[in-house]
Amino acid sequence: MDKIKTALREIFVETLRLQMSPTQVGEEDLVAQLGIDSIGLMEIITRVENRFHIIVDDTEVSPSLVNSFDTLALYIAGKKSEGSNDDSNNLSSSGTTLATSTANDLD
Numbered sequence: 001m002d003k004i005k006t007a008l009r010e011i012f013v014e015t016l017r018l019q020m021s022p023t024q025v026g027e028e029d030l031v032a033q034l035g036i037d038s039i040g041l042m043e044i045i046t047r048v049e050n051r052f053h054i055i056v057d058d059t060e061v062s063p064s065l066v067n068s069f070d071t072l073a074l075y076i077a078g079k080k081s082e083g084s085n086d087d088s089n090n091l092s093s094s095g096t097t098l099a100t101s102t103a104n105d106l107d
Contacts, residue, residue: 004073009093011047016040028068041066048072054079 009022016034018025026033038045044066045056054076056065066072 001073001076002078005069007051007070008048008072008076010053011044015043015047019050027070030069031063031067036063036066053074053082054083 006022009025012018012025012034013020013022016036018034031034034040041061041063045061046056049056055073056079060075064071065075084089
């Protein structure tokens with residue numbers, strides 16, 4: 001979780017063009033502390049999606065999601081966990097399809 005939060009600090013500093021080091025950014029109340037507006041919110045979400053290879057559902061995009069590094073890090077960890085489950089399900093189902101079609105081709 002610490003690696004995710006470190007990466008998030010860097011994303012926030014770069015995206016918002018803050019004149020501070022990532023370690024100087026507080027843990028909570030980030031929207032007010034950093035002056036995150038709707039454009040900043042969308043830029044942060046886009047960078048988070050790209051960096052962590054996740055998709056944030058439009059219904060989940062809100063200032064409360066980025067207001068705390070703990071909240072956002074937990075969200076990312078959850079999405080990555082869901083993604084790995086989806087990948088293994090996709091692999092096994094496609095493998096079954098491939099095996100079935102190959103067996104049918106032999107008949």
